[in-house]
Amino acid sequence: xxxxxxxxxxxxxxxxxxxxxxxxxxxxxxxxxxxxxxxxxxxxxxxxxxxxxxxxxxxxxxxxxxxxxxxxxxxxxxxxxxxxxxxxxxxxxxxxxxxxxxxxxxxxxxxxxxxxxxxxxxxxxxxxxxxxxxxxxxx
Numbered sequence: 001x002x003x004x005x006x007x008x009x010x011x012x013x014x015x016x017x018x019x020x021x022x023x024x025x026x027x028x029x030x031x032x033x034x035x036x037x038x039x040x041x042x043x044x045x046x047x048x049x050x051x052x053x054x055x056x057x058x059x060x061x062x063x064x065x066x067x068x069x070x071x072x073x074x075x076x077x078x079x080x081x082x083x084x085x086x087x088x089x090x091x092x093x094x095x096x097x098x099x100x101x102x103x104x105x106x107x108x109x110x111x112x113x114x115x116x117x118x119x120x121x122x123x124x125x126x127x128x129x130x131x132x133x134x135x136x137x138x139x
Contacts, residue, residue: 001099014046021037023072025040027073029075032075035122036082046112083124086117090113092138120137
């Protein structure tokens with residue numbers, strides 16, 4: 001897969017994460033909602049960086065879908081969705097780590113993958129899921 005294709009997949013995953021975090025926050029208490037808002041902001045920033053990387057290559061980034069298929073009925077579902085969002089985005093950043101020859105993009109992707117692993121572990125802990133960590137995030 002080309003670096004452009006990998007970046008497009010990252011943008012699409014980050015669009016989904018931004019959308020999902022926008023929904024799940026309504027089902028959380030104030031303290032946990034603050035964690036979700038921070039994650040929302042991080043994913044928006046990452047999406048914007050990936051969009052800029054595509055723009056630097058003369059490529060238009062994919063636009064977000066009008067809606068994504070998610071249901072957030074309660075706090076438990078919101079926490080599980082947060083885990084799912086982090087795992088999904090981690091897969092795309094991991095693909096970029098292994099699929100690009102560009103050191104700066106690889107370094108960005110490694111940092112993002114590490115941050116996803118930490119956030120996913122936090123959400124798993126809050127959701128009462130076990131194990132809290134996984135051996136290979138994004139796999």
